[in-house]
Every structure is written in structure tokens, then in C-alpha cells.
Amino acid sequence: MARANLTPERLFSAAAELADLHGFDSVTASAVARHFGVQPASLYSHVRDREALLDGVQRFALGELGERVSHGIAGRSGSEALHGFASANREYAQERPGAWQALQRTASTETATSPQAQRVSALTIALVRGYGLHESQYVHAARFVGAALNGFLSQSRAGAFDHQETELAQSWQAMLEALDRSLRSWPAKDAEQ
Template identity: 50%
Template sequence: MERAALTTAAVVADAAALADQAGFDAVTLSAVARRLGVRAPSLYSHVRDREALLDGITALALGELAERIAAAIAGRAGRPALEAFATAHREFALQAPGRWQSLQRRAGEIAVRSGGARQMVTLTRAVLRGYPVPQDQHVHAVRVLGSTINGYLALERSGGFNHSAPSPELSWHKTVQALDALLNSWPTGNPS
């Protein structure tokens, strides 16, 4: 019996793969152990508990998403940058649904410390540089952007669009277009 050479990273990676295949909720220590040809308790040498495993997936996903986004918006500004930013999000959600799902929960210590979150904020701000949004409004704009993009993908994923007509594709385009328009004329004062 060869040593399986398990490491924390390997366990987390396999768990992430399982999440993509069977859904985030299907990520269970037992299931991962089965996939790795090992008994469940053995995993506790590499992972503190289930929560830590899930948090590890979150950290991994955060890093991967940041990487994709960085590559996507490099060399772009303004609307093209925004579109690349949004598309990177959406493709990540579609291609790695389990990992994406792992981002939609209260992040634990590991994930927060991993720096991926900070990186995401930095990247979002980079997109904003191409728009006439004043510095002191950036935080708000970052939040609106994150809310809308994540919210849209969550709705799409949970089937919120299955019962009305036009394709999600079309609405997605309109949504990004709307965000572009919004950033271009960011409301500053207190207009009545």
C-alpha cells in the first residue's frame, strides 16, 4: 500500500473538485475521504475539522478568482475593463460552481487572512480607475459592483430566471451595460 502523500493542500484541492461536481453542500469529510481512498478520520491529520476544510475551499476559490480577474482586466480600462471583470466572475461561477458557491458564505479565518479578499477589493478599485468616480465614493462603488454581480449570479444560479422569458445572457449584458452607465454618471451630490 503506497503512501498516498496526502497534504492539506491536496485534501482541499480534492474537496474543491468535489464541490464543483456535486455541489458545495456535498463536500463532506466522508465523501472526500472516499475519493482519496482513505478513511474519514485520517483526514483530521491534515484538516482541523469540516469547517476548516470548507474555509480552505473558500480561500482557494478566492485566490483563483482573483487570478482570473487580474488576467482579464490587465491592459484594459473603462468599459472593457468592467466587462472583463464581470465576465471573469460569471465564467468562474459557471465553470467552477462549487468553488463559487464557497464564496457566498461567511468567510472564516483562513479565507479572510488569505489576502484573496483584499486582492479582490484592489482589483475592483482598479476597474473604477477608468471611471469618473471620486475617490471618497470608491468604497460605495465597490460594494454596489460586488452586490450586483454576485447578486445576479446567485439569482441565475438558484433558478430565479427559469420562470420568465428572455435568456439570462441578454439580461446579463444589460446589467453590465447598466453598471457601466451608472459608473459613468455616479450620483454625487444630494439631487433633491
């Protein structure tokens, strides 16, 4: 009976929940099979191996994050959109720590070209486009925003800021203000080289 209900989407969702509870490294075919009360071999008609399972969790997490980011930036531009984008990422990292960790792994070609990844990429480009940047600068600015947010969230998760007296919320706000200033002062035209 349980075997008939297995779908890739259910497997990836369950694996993401396991990652949230026990860490991303704990996600294995055996652990997911135990969750469903089936033998690991039952999963292999849906995923070829552990890497495919982890890729699926990553796409699942991208889908969830894309939904949150979409709501966070809807109808907003500039600083307001940046704050909505950043809040969506931070809340996802806090509420779904294992799924967020899946986003930090190197994406396979299949994942990088998936609709979920394309949506997150398009939303990030929409965010930076709202600052009036030249089209040639979109990717650079998007990488800049992603690196800043993921760096802060990774350092927070690792406890790197735990021994400092300054409130983390103040540092987060200061970083967002610095990002906003940087994006507002980004060259509006393609720089000639």
C-alpha cells in the same frame, strides 16, 4: 502511500471538485477522505474540522477567481475592465458551480484577511478606481458591483429567470451597461455630509 501525498492544497482542490460535482453542502471530511482512499482521521493533521475544510475551499476558490479576474481586467479600464471582470465571475460560476458556491458563504476572519481575498479585493478596487471615483467611494462602488454580479448569478443559478422569454444574455448585457453608466456617473469627489 496516498497519506504521504496529502497536503492542504490538494485537499482543498479535491473538495472544490467534489463541490462542483455534488454541491457545496456535500463537502465533508468523509467525502474528501474517500476521494483519497484514506480514513477521515488522516485529514485532521491538515484541517481541524469541517469548517476549516470549507474555509480552505473558499480560499482556494478565491485564488482561482482572482487569477481569472486578473486576466479579465489586465490592460483595461472603464467599461472594458468591467466586462472582463464580469465575464471572469460569470464563467467561474458556470464552470466551477460548487467552488463558486463556496464564495457565497460568510468568510471567516482568516479567509477575509487571506492573500487570496486581498487579491480579489484589490482587483475590484482597481476596477472601480478606473472610473475616476474619489478614494472614499471605492468600497461603496466595489460592493455595488459585487452585489449586482453575485445577485444576477445567484438568481440565474436558482432558476429565477427560467420562466421569462427574454434571453438571459440580453439581461446580463443590460445589467453591465447599467453598471457602467452608474460607475461613470458616480460622484467623483467625497460627498460632504
